[in-house]
Amino acid sequence: MMKKTCLxxxxxxxxxxxxxxxxxxxxxxxxNRYEQSAGTTLADVELITRxxxxxxxxxxxxxxxxxxxxxxxxxxxxxxxxxSLSVRGTSSSQVLVLxxxxxxxxxxxGAVDFNQIPVNYIQRIEYIRGARASLYxxxxxxxxINIITVARSExxxxxxxxxxxxxxxxxxxxxxGLQTTEDSQLxxxxxHESTDGYNxxxxxxxxxxxxxxxxxxxxLIGYVHQVNDNIQLFSHARMYENTxxxxxxxxxxxxxxxxxxxDYALTLGGNFEQDKFHSSLMANxxxxxGWNYTKSTGKSSGTKDKVHxxxxxxxxxxxxxxxxxxxxxxxxxxxxxxxxxxxSKFDRENFAVYGFGSYQKDExxxxxxxxxxxxxxxxxxxxxxxGAGYQFIPEFGLKLSYGTAFKAPDLYQQYxxxxxxxxxxxxxxENTEISFGGDIKGIGWSVSAYxxxxxxxxxxxxxxxxxxxxxxxxxxxxxEFTSEFETGIIQHQLSAEYKHAEDDNGQQLQRRxxxxxxxxxxxxxxxxxxxxxxxxxxERPDVxxxxxxxxxxxxxxxxxxxxxxxxxxNESVTINARIDNLFDKDYxxxxxxxxxGRAYYxxxxxxx
Numbered sequence: 001m002m003k004k005t006c007l008x009x010x011x012x013x014x015x016x017x018x019x020x021x022x023x024x025x026x027x028x029x030x031x032n033r034y035e036q037s038a039g040t041t042l043a044d045v046e047l048i049t050r051x052x053x054x055x056x057x058x059x060x061x062x063x064x065x066x067x068x069x070x071x072x073x074x075x076x077x078x079x080x081x082x083x084s085l086s087v088r089g090t091s092s093s094q095v096l097v098l099x100x101x102x103x104x105x106x107x108x109x110g111a112v113d114f115n116q117i118p119v120n121y122i123q124r125i126e127y128i129r130g131a132r133a134s135l136y137x138x139x140x141x142x143x144x145i146n147i148i149t150v151a152r153s154e155x156x157x158x159x160x161x162x163x164x165x166x167x168x169x170x171x172x173x174x175x176x177g178l179q180t181t182e183d184s185q186l187x188x189x190x191x192h193e194s195t196d197g198y199n200x201x202x203x204x205x206x207x208x209x210x211x212x213x214x215x216x217x218x219x220l221i222g223y224v225h226q227v228n229d230n231i232q233l234f235s236h237a238r239m240y241e242n243t244x245x246x247x248x249x250x251x252x253x254x255x256x257x258x259x260x261x262x263d264y265a266l267t268l269g270g271n272f273e274q275d276k277f278h279s280s281l282m283a284n285x286x287x288x289x290g291w292n293y294t295k296s297t298g299k300s301s302g303t304k305d306k307v308h309x310x311x312x313x314x315x316x317x318x319x320x321x322x323x324x325x326x327x328x329x330x331x332x333x334x335x336x337x338x339x340x341x342x343x344s345k346f347d348r349e350n351f352a353v354y355g356f357g358s359y360q361k362d363e364x365x366x367x368x369x370x371x372x373x374x375x376x377x378x379x380x381x382x383x384x385x386x387g388a389g390y391q392f393i394p395e396f397g398l399k400l401s402y403g404t405a406f407k408a409p410d411l412y413q414q415y416x417x418x419x420x421x422x423x424x425x426x427x428x429x430e431n432t433e434i435s436f437g438g439d440i441k442g443i444g445w446s447v448s449a450y451x452x453x454x455x456x457x458x459x460x461x462x463x464x465x466x467x468x469x470x471x472x473x474x475x476x477x478x479x480e481f482t483s484e485f486e487t488g489i490i491q492h493q494l495s496a497e498y499k500h501a502e503d504d505n506g507q508q509l510q511r512r513x514x515x516x517x518x519x520x521x522x523x524x525x526x527x528x529x530x531x532x533x534x535x536x537x538x539e540r541p542d543v544x545x546x547x548x549x550x551x552x553x554x555x556x557x558x559x560x561x562x563x564x565x566x567x568x569x570n571e572s573v574t575i576n577a578r579i580d581n582l583f584d585k586d587y588x589x590x591x592x593x594x595x596x597g598r599a600y601y602x603x604x605x606x607x608x
Contacts, residue, residue, distance in 0.1 A: 077200025080214025080244035083115035089501030090142030105286035105309035120191035133405030151222030151236030163603030201247035276319035304340035328355035337411035472504025558587035
């Protein structure tokens with residue numbers, strides 16, 4: 001028998017208006033770096049579970065993330081092509097991406113490409129809107145996305161799924177959670193997917209017959225052992241190898257390119273818990289390599305680079321009494337970027353300490369956090385955050401927060417032999433938010449206003465051909481509305497966002513839309529779930545790079561409808577179908593890169 005589950009839910013912390021049962025029970029770890037119920041934090045948290053992923057049948061992380069409040073996705077074509085995102089108008093490099101609580105290493109060489117991270121081994125995603133640099137450090141200006149894998153899952157499961165779809169899409173995935181002893185569990189995940197793709201950057205008479213495909217192989221293994229009532233030890237390793245073709249053509253010059261990305265990571269750690277004291281220690285090693293080359297001549301013709309990162313993280317918290325929790329920790333990170341083609345290597349270390357505290361009594365909730373970072377290249381940075389919330393009545397509550405954040409220049413921006421600038425300063429921001437929300441006859445609602453002031457913005461200068469700090473202040477002001485409710489067997493999540501993301505001259509930031517509207521719905525029957533997603537993204541400025549001099553243009557707004565059905569044939573077999581871009585809309589999220597049209601997918605999952 002199918003169990004009724006929740007749509008991906010926007011948990012507006014403090015406000016107890018989330019209607020679905022799982023919202024009340026949701027436990028999160030990303031808001032304040034320790035496990036707590038969603039109702040005991042002021043952070044705006046949106047939680048996506050494994051069941052949500054399976055019901056929506058998304059094939060990539062960008063497809064999943066674009067459903068969430070405040071997120072706008074940019075992509076140079078279809079599956080596997082370079083993809084980034086904006087949260088509340090901030091850039092992709094101003095959003096911190098974690099995998100199992102650890103900073104994703106590729107950020108050392110620019111923003112994370114979300115299309116490269118496999119969906120198969122994701123257990124859940126915790127998405128925090130707003131600055132959290134006072135807990136996490138650099139990049140956490142617009143928000144934090146914590147991708148939590150199945151490595152430390154306690155769920156016993158064995159399942160295999162196979163699928164196919166448009167553009168000769170094929171997939172195979174297997175996941176297993178096996179209890180090896182009474183106190184230990186082994187978790188495994190492997191997968192492969194491929195697609196022939198389409199011409200992601202068509203130039204008439206230049207690359208008419210090109211197709212740009214994608215293939216990925218990935219795997220994960222994790223082990224968890226409960227030593228006794230107080231101590232838990234864990235270890236896990238993950239990897240993926242992706243290859244995709246892309247277009248490097250310009251004007252009448254034809255260039256068919258290919259890129260390979262390899263990612264390996266190893267984590268060791270442990271948790272200690274006794275009475276009201278909780279502590280965790282974790283060490284992580286990441287190795288990533290990338291090749292970009294002309295397809296016809298192979299790897300020897302292109303560029304090669306590698307990124308290495310080592311992390312050690314310690315975090316503890318103590319419950320002084322039912323109302324007061326205090327805690328803190330330390331982070332050490334060493335990261336390096338090697339341009340193999342130019343035989344050059346650059347590295348740096350960052351050490352940080354932080355502390356936090358919260359007070360919750362009846363309808364009042366207070367939070368404060370403070371962090372000090374010391375970086376080998378640019379010295380010290382101190383960030384803080386203060387927040388307060390009060391639930392006057394069930395129908396109405398209020399919360400306020402103010403904080404500072406920063407974004408360090410990445411190693412590529414500083415040290416690339418051609419484009420780098422060693423004297424770059426970190427970006428710094430001030431962030432103010434105010435939210436109202438509550439529950440009116442089963443309808444949860446919230447209205448949030450935010451104001452981000454960002455100085456020393458790092459951008460590429462097309463005149464000097466190097467990265468530079470932009471003079472003046474970038475300002476992002478916006479308002480969000482969210483609502484969650486049920487009508488019979490249908491669960492609804494609605495959001496609307498209107499914002500001004502402007503530079504010091506009042507010009508709208510590139511590709512940032514002023515308006516976004518989203519509606520996610522889940523209809524549950526006894527043996528069938530029907531997922532439905534709609535989004536509208538308004539007009540936004542971009543640059544046409546197809547000829548020189550480059551021209552400023554405006555991309556038109558677009559509406560997208562995606563839908564998926566999961567049919568539970570019996571206790572073991574689930575048949576899934578998905579249609580992307582149901583009405584076959586033509587649109588671009590980046591000038592010159594048309595998105596794929598309507599696409600169909602079919603998947604069968606067997607659970608042992």
